[in-house]
Amino acid sequence: MSDATLMQQIRADLTTAMKAKDKVTVRTLRAVVAAVQEAEVAGSAATSLDDDGVQKVIAAQAKRRVEAAEAFDAGDRAEKAADERAELAVLEGYLPKALSEDELAALVDETLQAEGITEKADMGKAMKAVNQKVAGRADGRTVADMVKSRLA
Helix, strand or coil, X not given: CCCCCHHHHHHHHHHHHHHCCCHHHHHHHHHHHHHHHHHHHCCCCCCCCCHHHHHHHHHHXXXXXXXXXXXXXXXXXXXXXXXXXXXXXXXXXXXXXXXCHHHHHHHHHHHHHHHCCCCHHHHHHHHHHHHHHHCCCCCHHHHHHHHHHHHC
């Protein structure tokens, strides 16, 4: 995304989607802009989020879409689940590419070896080290399960 910040890119894409009358993209990107603005004013002092902060907000939005789609599926609301998945597809365009299971396994093994972590008692230390390298490219539960299995 060249020199533009992620938020500038999202706003430009929102304008393009509005001109193209792409309702799903418009609805999704408006939700992202609102969530970022909300995150910026949350807490004791207003701040401006950098690209990493914006990506965290987008990741949270994506997780909500996944959970909502699963809930709609469970409630026999296929059309609503499809809407959520369409929004998820838009959000995924702004997130880093997810790690494959093999890539994640290699990263976990490499990190545990580099840190010298072999005991289950060091799970917290292991998770901190692995999460720094994963940086939002894998689901937290998947990472935790993989670390736990390596330390068992």
